[in-house]
Amino acid sequence: MSEQLKGISASNGYAIGRAYELVEPDLSFETLTINKPEAEVKRFDQALEKAKNELQLIRDKVAKEQDEENAKIFDAHLLVLEDPELVGAIENQINNKSINAEAALVENTDSFITIFEQMDNEYMRERAADIKDVRKRILSHLLEKPLPDISLVQEPTIIVAEDLTPSDTAQINKEFIKGFITDVGGRTSHSAIMARSLEIPAIVGVQTAVATIEHGEEVLIDGIEGDIFVQPSEDTKQKYKYLQKEYDKKLAEWALLKNEPSITVDEHQVELGANIGSYQDMDLVLKHGAEAIGLYRTEFLYMENNDFPTEEEQFEAYKSVLEAMENKPVVIRTLDIGGDKKLDYWDLPDEMNPFLGLRAVRLALQNKDVFRTQLRALLRASVYGNLKIMFPMIATLEEFREAEGLLLEEKENLLNEGVEVATDIEVGIMVEIPSTAILAEQFAKEVDFFSIGTNDLIQYTFAADRMNQNVSYLYQPLHPAILNLVKMVIDASHKEGKWTGMCGEMAGEPTAVPLLLGLGLDEFSMSPSSILPARSQVRNLKKIEMEKVANQALQLQSSEDVKRLVDTISENK
Amino acid sequence: MANKEFTITTDVGLHARPATVLVQKASQYKSDIELEHNDKKVNVKSIMGVMSLGLAKGAAFQLHVNGDDEDEALQGIEELFKSEGIAE
Numbered sequence: 041m042s043e044q045l046k047g048i049s050a051s052n053g054y055a056i057g058r059a060y061e062l063v064e065p066d067l068s069f070e071t072l073t074i075n076k077p078e079a080e081v082k083r084f085d086q087a088l089e090k091a092k093n094e095l096q097l098i099r100d101k102v103a104k105e106q107d108e109e110n111a112k113i114f115d116a117h118l119l120v121l122e123d124p125e126l127v128g129a130i131e132n133q134i135n136n137k138s139i140n141a142e143a144a145l146v147e148n149t150d151s152f153i154t155i156f157e158q159m160d161n162e163y164m165r166e167r168a169a170d171i172k173d174v175r176k177r178i179l180s181h182l183l184e185k186p187l188p189d190i191s192l193v194q195e196p197t198i199i200v201a202e203d204l205t206p207s208d209t210a211q212i213n214k215e216f217i218k219g220f221i222t223d224v225g226g227r228t229s230h231s232a233i234m235a236r237s238l239e240i241p242a243i244v245g246v247q248t249a250v251a252t253i254e255h256g257e258e259v260l261i262d263g264i265e266g267d268i269f270v271q272p273s274e275d276t277k278q279k280y281k282y283l284q285k286e287y288d289k290k291l292a293e294w295a296l297l298k299n300e301p302s303i304t305v306d307e308h309q310v311e312l313g314a315n316i317g318s319y320q321d322m323d324l325v326l327k328h329g330a331e332a333i334g335l336y337r338t339e340f341l342y343m344e345n346n347d348f349p350t351e352e353e354q355f356e357a358y359k360s361v362l363e364a365m366e367n368k369p370v371v372i373r374t375l376d377i378g379g380d381k382k383l384d385y386w387d388l389p390d391e392m393n394p395f396l397g398l399r400a401v402r403l404a405l406q407n408k409d410v411f412r413t414q415l416r417a418l419l420r421a422s423v424y425g426n427l428k429i430m431f432p433m434i435a436t437l438e439e440f441r442e443a444e445g446l447l448l449e450e451k452e453n454l455l456n457e458g459v460e461v462a463t464d465i466e467v468g469i470m471v472e473i474p475s476t477a478i479l480a481e482q483f484a485k486e487v488d489f490f491s492i493g494t495n496d497l498i499q500y501t502f503a504a505d506r507m508n509q510n511v512s513y514l515y516q517p518l519h520p521a522i523l524n525l526v527k528m529v530i531d532a533s534h535k536e537g538k539w540t541g542m543c544g545e546m547a548g549e550p551t552a553v554p555l556l557l558g559l560g561l562d563e564f565s566m567s568p569s570s571i572l573p574a575r576s577q578v579r580n581l582k583k584i585e586m587e588k589v590a591n592q593a594l595q596l597q598s599s600e601d602v603k604r605l606v607d608t609i610s611e612n613k
Numbered sequence: 614m615a616n617k618e619f620t621i622t623t624d625v626g627l628h629a630r631p632a633t634v635l636v637q638k639a640s641q642y643k644s645d646i647e648l649e650h651n652d653k654k655v656n657v658k659s660i661m662g663v664m665s666l667g668l669a670k671g672a673a674f675q676l677h678v679n680g681d682d683e684d685e686a687l688q689g690i691e692e693l694f695k696s697e698g699i700a701e
Contacts, residue, residue, distance in 0.1 A: 116629045116660065119636050125659035155665045164667050167629060171661070 042271045045253075047221065047246035049266040050232035052569070054284050055219035055241045056277070057196035059270075061255040062208065065185035067176060071143040077135045084134065084141035087181035092121050094177065094189075101191055113170075120174045126152065142182050149175045169384075190217060198259045200249050209234040219261050221249045221268060226512060227545060235263075236567040237321055243268055245509070294572035298329035302575045308583035310557065312575055313369070313565035315543055318344075319357060322364045324568040329575070332369040334491065334565020335430075335543035336361060338414065339376050347385050348410060354417035362425030369426045371491060371541070371565075373470065374414055374443075376400045376432040380507065395496075395505065400433035405442055415450045422462035430491055434469040434476055437483065470543075472496035477525040480532035490533050491565070494544025498522055517546040518602040523555060523593055530560045541565055551606050553577050558590025585609075615683045617691070619700040620673045627668040631699045636660045638693045644680025646690075657690075674700075 074080050099114035120126065126148060133144040149171055156168040180187045190199060191211045199220035201208070209231060212220075218240060225231055225244035235242030241263025253259060253270055260269040260280060264287075269276050303309045313334030314325045318341070325333065341349045341357055349357075362370050377383060378399025391397035404411035418429055431443045444467055454461050468489035471477050477497065480490065494517055499506045501521060504514035516522065526542075533540040541563030546552045548566030553574055556564065564574060589609060593602045623631050639646045639657040646657040650672065655662035657676070668674065678687045694700040 112630060112633065115637075116633050119633055119660035122640075123659045123661050125656050125662050152661045152665065159667050164628065164664065167664060170629075 042269065042273050042276070043252065045246055045249060045268040045270065047243040047249070047266050047268065048226055048232075049263055050225070050227055050229075050244040051219075051235035051238075051240060051242040051263050053219070053239070053241035053263045054261065054280050054287065055196075055198060055263070056258065056260045056272070056280070057198040057218045059200050059253045059255060059257045059259045060188070060190065060193060060197045061250065061253070062188045062190065062199050062201035062204070063250060065180065065183075065187065067179045067183060067185065069140075069142040069179075069183060072140040074134075074138050074140050077138055080134050080141050081131050083182070084130065084145070087141070087178050088121060088127070090181045091174070091177045092118065094192075095121065095174075098189065098191055116167075117170060117174050120171060121178070142179060145175060145178055145182070193217060198261060200253050200255075200259070202250055203229075204231040204234070209238070212238060212240070214238060214240060219243075219263065221246055221253070221259070221261060223247050223249050224509075226506065226509075226515070229507075233567070236569055237317070237324065239324065239569050294576055297572050297575045297579070298327075300329075300575065300579070302331065302578050304557070304578055304581050304583045304586075306582045306584055308557075310561065310578060311369075311541075311563040312571050312578075313371075313541070313543075313563055314568045314571060315565050316361070316568075319360045319364070321568065322361065326364070328568040328571045330368075330568060330571055332371070332563065332565070333361065333365060334369075334371055334541050334547075334563055336370060336372040337376065338373060339381055342375060342377060342383055343381065345385075348413070351413050351417045351420075354414060355420050358418055358421035358427075359424045362421055362427060365425055367426050369428055371428045371430050371468070371543075372418060373430045373432050374401065374411070374418075375404060378403050395499065401431045401439055401443055402433060404431075405439065408446065411443075412446060412450055415447050416454065419447070419451050419454055419461045419465075420459060422465050423460050427462060428466040428468060428489065430468045430470060430489075432470045432493070433472060433496075434483075435473045436475070437479070437486065440469055440483070440487065470496075471529050472500065474501050474525065477529050480529045481535065484532040484536040484538055487538070489539050489541065490529050491541040491543050491563075492526060492529055494522070494542060494546040497525065497544070501525065516599040517544075517549065517552060518555070518593075518599045518606075520594060520596050520598070520602065523559070523590070523602070526556070526561075527559050527590075527594060530562075534560065539563065548574055550574075550577060551603060554581055554586050554606060554609055555590050555593055555602070557581060557583060558586030558588070558593075560587075581609075615678045615687045616675055617687060618673060618675050619694065621668050621670050621700050623697075623699050624670055626670055626672070627663060627666065627699070629664065631697060632660060632663045634693060634697055635690070635699065636663060638690055639686070642678075642680070642682050642686035642689065644678050644683045644686045646679075646686060647677045648674055649677060650674040 095114055095118050099111050103111035129148045130144045134141055153168045153171050157165055159165055193216045196218050197216050198218060201222050203222050203224045220242050222231055222244045223246050232244050241261055243261055243266050258271055260272040301309055302312045311331045313332035314330035315335040316325060316333055317337045341354060358372060379395045434440050451461050466488035468487050470493045471490050472493035498515055498517060502514040504511040506515055530540045539562040542561055543565040547564040548570030593605055596602050621627060636658060647654045648657050650666050655666060657663060
């Protein structure tokens, strides 16, 4: 039976494939007394063997597709499976106590997990998670309920999940994973951002996908409209074949703009930059003709590691991006941890309102050692390109001054150590808190640039949690309240001869681009795949006309009014 | 029985990666190999045993090797300690 679902478009494109339900199986069991311990030991050994083969396969895949370093974690997992003490203890217990393998496995691994969890070393505590991981794999074979493993997929597949974690998305192999559908999330959730950076279509916030779609069913997704067709009819498939062709044509047209300037009909030039999370995004950045990196989110360096990244690791990461951009601007944001981004190895207090709590620069200023390490790495990398440093979540001038003070101290220290540091590093701030937007004129006297982070600016202006679906209607980028704040920031920077960029999702939205252009935004930073369509749009607009439209928009009363106004531009074309 | 005393030299201590290579190496030999630290003995072929000691940089320990290939095993492990900078 063909069925249709709808969700929020998170990443453009069309895809068709078999549904893969990424749902953890229920691995609960009961402790049983068994009659034939020898047979039970054999059953355990067979499960162990299967788990070993599976891990070996994953290990080899990761080594081949990623690198040896990432594969090493699986070596440790394999050794746990082969551990003579553990395996021996489990087999003895099955034999002596006549209990089932599942119970013996859990009891014996529990004692090791307790030992590791009680260690005072954060890194060792995390090894408890490794043991749990391995145990889960053995249990899944004992209970014959296979664990989902997207790295083992070998045919065109659409992932269907409640939500995807960063480690899930890290395993996505684009050769087979053609797109994904999640029940939670919005355009700015982690999985949506990852889909755009992977350039695979995705639909989020569907709510009923896991419940409706069966594992293995054929699914067609329209990432542009947010439509999902379960068991699509031949007609639907034909229609999408045609749409795919048209879409490919458009992509080919955009590709021609790769090396063209982002300039309006009346010759006003802006800069179109890319948002990235790591060096791995650089292929896309270069392919889509980015004129800058408008936002390098360094927190992934912290999130992908088992411990704080060292100065050397960070230096290498920053240097590689700076070099790849060949002197084009690279805005690197200092760590933005807290809020929805947590680290396993950093015990942070649980807060009632994490988004209003100790996060980003606030956290950095209270953990100066961690912050100084990053600042040193940035300063050392500065000689390899055109580095600009940006502090996130600045609410007051004092915070900016303190952060900049630390930067200058570390610069002094490095120079005294005889290390070379660039002399012309611009230092700017994210504008994502209304207080900073309101006081932009004062900030503009001291900072070198602003970059408006719209996701947070919108949630703080409307006092609406962007993770909370019940108030998601208040996520209104085009609302005149937001546009007026944006204008205040841009005008303040221009008055002091400084510049303003925008690195939130809004900067790449086709409805927002004409308005932002009219408001005088200097730099637009977005997902790499949005750059060429935005460039095509800019090259067809007149700055002087957009100024009039933007001025009108500032006087309107609602987002709907603004949308209608923008629609009239496209109709006049 | 072959015995020898060592001190951890790697900055990270006997964590997953150094522990992994040690266990992999020890498993190549037939002899029983034990690591003793503060009166606690663990089987060096057991990753969880080795890691459960949580040896940090500067910690001293003894290796006890017992079996047909004990001299060969001790020498092999000592070379690994040196080449990987784990202990000396």
